[in-house]
Amino acid sequence: MKSESVIYSDGSPIYNCVNENGFAHHKTVHLGSDIAAHTTMPGVHRVASLLKRWILGAYQGAIQEKQLEYYLDEYAFRFNRRKSNSRGLLFYRLLEQAVITTPITYNEIKSR
Structure with a gap:
């Protein structure tokens, strides 16, 4: 992957290292959200x-x-x-x- 890549993930803490490795990270936390998971991802x-x-x-x-x-x-x-x-x-x-x-x-x- 290129360092300009954006990683889209749920709110799991397992993806916290993404930022440390030089990638942009866009979290979508589904727990307690009004928007269903199948809509956002x-x-x-x-x-x-x-x-x-x-x-x-x-x-x-x-x-x-x-x-x-x-x-x-x-x-x-x-x-x-x-x-x-x-x-x-x-x-x-x-x-x-x-x-x-x-x-x-x-x-x-x-x-x-």
Whole structure:
């Protein structure tokens, strides 16, 4: 990120270090506010809502915290390609990678 970037966030104290690192910070505190979160931060609200719906639909809510990073990677992959016009090519590339990649066992996946 460039130092001229403006970081928009909620009122969480976890973002207090943003200013210290040279970025402008615009806080929007939703707790006790008359304005709904989906009005002030519609993109963030939409992504979080779709993520929850995807987890409940695809995994029936049964995800493992230990593998949360992998679930989020899959979601980001699907979300970023949701309007792609070349999904067939994407599937072809995925098959191509599957053929040239060395397989791993279930236990190796589970232990990561």
